[in-house]
Amino acid sequence: MFDDEAIERVNEARAAWEAQELGDFLKRQPESRDRYATRSGLPLQRLYTPDDVADTPFERIGFPGQYPFTRGPYPTMYRGRNWTMRQIAGFGTGEDTNGRFRYLIEQGQTGLSCDFDMPTLMGFDSDDPRSLGEVGREGVAIDTVEDMERLFDAIDLENISVSMTINPTAWIVLAMYVAVAESRGYDLDKLSGTVQADILKEYVAQKEWIYPIRPSMRLCRDMMVFCAERMARYNPINISGYHISEAGATSVQEVAFTIANGIAYVEEVTGAGVPVDRFAPRVAFYFVSQADFFEEVAKFRAARRLWATIMKERFGATRPESMRLRFHCQTAAATLTKAQPMINVVRTAYQALAAVLGGCQSLHTNGLDEAYAIPSEEAMKLSLRTQQILADETGVTKVVDPLGGSYYVETLTNQFEAAVREILAKVDEMGGTIKAIEAGYFQQLIADSAYEEARRRARGEQVVIGVNKYVEPAAPGAVEINKVDPDVERRQVERVREVRRRRDQPRVDALLARLVEEARDPARNLMPATIELVKARATMGEITARLREVWGNYVERPMF
Amino acid sequence: MSTPLRVLVAKVGLDGHDRGVKVVARALRDGGMDVIYTGLHRTPDEVVAAVLQEDVDVLGISLLSGAHMTLVPRILELLRAARAEDIPVVVGGVIPDEDVDALRGLGVADVVLQDTPPDEVVRRVRAAAGAR
Structure with a gap:
């Protein structure tokens, strides 16, 4: 970015400064450590100068909304439209979570995000013995499309975007969402939102799965293809680093594994004959914002540049939208402590600032009670206010990519990108992402990083x-704990049984048989059959069980 | 020291949070114990069957799904039914304070919460084993 002469002058001045001011000062007061590094272990210098970015062509930094998107996916960023404030919610029954959604909307939240309970995530009905004690606890319980109707009761889905955090059973929940939308007469092309549906990071980090990797990838493909054809504004996948980080990975590993997963999905869909520019514009990402402030800002910038380059050079994408990485961000739950819970608010605020300076499209700020239980209404309000202060009081939204051009941030962005590329090259050497997962490569690196930390x-x-x-000393009762209604499980169990009694059983049986038939043909898209099934009141557990007969279960080799 | 302690660490329930259990397993192994890890998503019956089959000195249970007040009592009950109630049970995860007391009351030897340093986990598992 600078000519040789300018760099020469800088380096001469630097040498003089090191000899005089710095040298004298260090004699009087040594630094606190011998070596400084980011949380991921990237080495840091004392100071950065134009010399550090001399070899970085300006085109690598560029302009926002333009390849390689280092500075942001859109030209005006928050000047045009603020990030979406999207606090996740989910507990109890559909009505319970619907109440929380409406509360958050009243408090100024601009998007919805839904967490499901463990049985729903894993594909068990609420009355399955495996669900005992887990119904409605970590998220909302969904068994049939009727629960989905209650979840979104009186919420206008054409005018608010909804993100659904669900993976192995994502295609069923998406089918239910479509069924609810159609029953209300909505235009599917107007629905905006995201279903996570990132199964690869489940095998790597979050560990929610049903089927082996390959049929699970086919379900991801089916959702992406269905959405490309029928839901113009909907993101059928949210490729997630968040859980990889929470499981213990460094930020470099988070981005490397996430992009490796992204490459595998793009290969899966293009392999089915869909041109890359048909679906890639709707591929979305999800990263954590961790504690190391500048590393995180550099991370988001490097991730955008990496993805843009890969889409263009590796997959031959031609539309800028296919190369433009958009991401949801969540502050880092694993950094929050049970001790002195109020200080979690401060941690979260700094992490949120890093997310915003890194150019996120939507943000969830964690509740101060995260280390205790799922968040209370008060905790969620405080988290939302944290975002609102950032957006409306701090002034950080006034300029696009305000840290761009910093010698330090640009250098760290370059370092981060290079470190990610090293891991990606290793994955390619191993024969690709799925092979690397099957070999336990990512899982082992994550376990190592977690133990070292x-x-x-x-x-x-x-x-x-x-x-x-x-x-x-611990202060008992330091925070108000959200209580799960102990009666939720019983009510939900009764509800799903009642639906089974009154539905058209022969029709459900026939549709399940059709699903099994279509599942046996890998070329078929399972979305239409699943939509018919949920409309006929088939339960989630019935659908997953029938496909287990075809595909079997995923089994992880336990290691630590 | 005599023969190393044998510990089974188990993930019960449907949640997949295995960061803590893996750190604990490795810390116990580095602390000189024989460690067997069940892997994820085990049922109480599977866990108790493994306890008996592996002839362990301590059972460690990890869960972060909030289902501990349902699943831990079930495991204790199955251990009693198998006449293995003398095997100390240590529970770890996100457990609210009031449930910590309740679990101890039910016969859990110790409850090790998040942010407990690895060496202290080793010490407490050893203490739980010594108390049998």
């Missing part, structure tokens, strides 16, 4: 305020 924390090298520094 636990050790660094125990030694006090990684400071966690309230846990290994400035520790106070």
Whole structure:
């Protein structure tokens, strides 16, 4: 970015500064450490100058809304439209979560995000023995399309975007969403939102699965193809680094594994004969915003540049929208502590600032009670207010990519990108993402990073305020805990049984048989048959069970 | 030291949060114990069957789904039915304070919460085993 002469002058001045000011100062006061590094281990210098970015052509940084999108996916960023404030919610029955949705909308939230309970995520009905004790606990319980109707009761789905965090059973929930929309007469092309449907990171990190990898990839493909044809504004996949980070990965690993997964999905869909520019514009991402402020800002910028380059060079995408990485962001739950819970608000605020300076499209800020239970209404309101202060009071939204051009941030963005590329090259050497997952490559790296971090924390090298520094005696009852209604399970179990009694059983049986038939033909798209099934009141557990007969179960080799 | 302690660490219920259980398993192994990890999504019956088959000294249960007050009592009940109630049970995960007391009351030897340093986990598992 600078000519040789300018760099020469800078380096001469630097040499003089090092000899005089710096040298004298270090004699009087040495620095606190010998080596400095980011949380991912990228080495850091004391100071950055034009020399560090001299070899970075300006085109690599470029302009927002233009390839390679380092500075942001859109030309005006938050000047045109603020990020979507999207606090996740989900507990109890459809009515319970619907109440929380409406509360959040009243408080100024601009998008919805839904968490499902473990049985729904794993494809068990509420009355399955495996669901005992888990119904409505970590999210909302959904068994049939009727639960979905209650979940979105009186919410105008043509005018608010909805993100659904669900993976192995994502295609069934998407089918239910479509069924609800059609029953209300909505135009599917007007629905905006996202279904996570990122099964690869499940095998790597979050560990929710039903079927083996290959049929699960086919379901992802079916959703992407269906949405490309029928739902113009809907994101049929949200390729997620968040859970990879929460499971213990470094930020470099988070981005590397996420992009490796992204490559596998693009290969899956193009392999089915769909041109890349047909579906790639609707591929969305989801990253964490971790504790190391500048590393996170560099991470988001590097991720956009990496994806743009890969889509263009590796997959031959030609539409800018296919190369433009858009992402949802969530602050890092794993950084929050049970000790001194109020300080979690401060942690979350800094992480949210990094997400915004990194150019996120939507944001969830965690509740201060995250380390206790699912968040209370009060905790969620405070998190939402944190975002509102960022948007309306701090002024950080006034300029696009305000840290762009910083010698430090640009250098760190370059370093981050190079470190990710190293891992991606290794994955290619292993024969691609699915092979690497089957070999346990990502899983082992994550377990190693998690263990190293636990050790660094125990030694006090990684400071966690309230846990290994400035520790106070525990204060019981420090936060209000959201209580799950103990009657939810019983009511939900009765409800699903009642639906089974009154539906047209022969029709459900016939449709299940058709689903099994279509599943046996890998070329068929299973979305239409699934939509028919949910409309006929088939339960989620019935659908997943029938396909288990065809595809079997995924079994992980336990390792630590 | 005599023969190393044998510990079974188990993930019960449907949640897939295995970061903590893996750190604990590795810390216990580095602390000199024989560690067997069940893997994810085990049922109480599967866990108790593994306890008996592997002839372990301690059972560690990890869960972060909030279902601990349903699943842990079930495991204790199955251990009693198998006359293996003398095997100490240590529970780990996101457990509200009031449930910590309730679990202890039911006969759980110790409850190890998040942010417990690895060496302390080792110490407490050893203490639980010593108390049998």
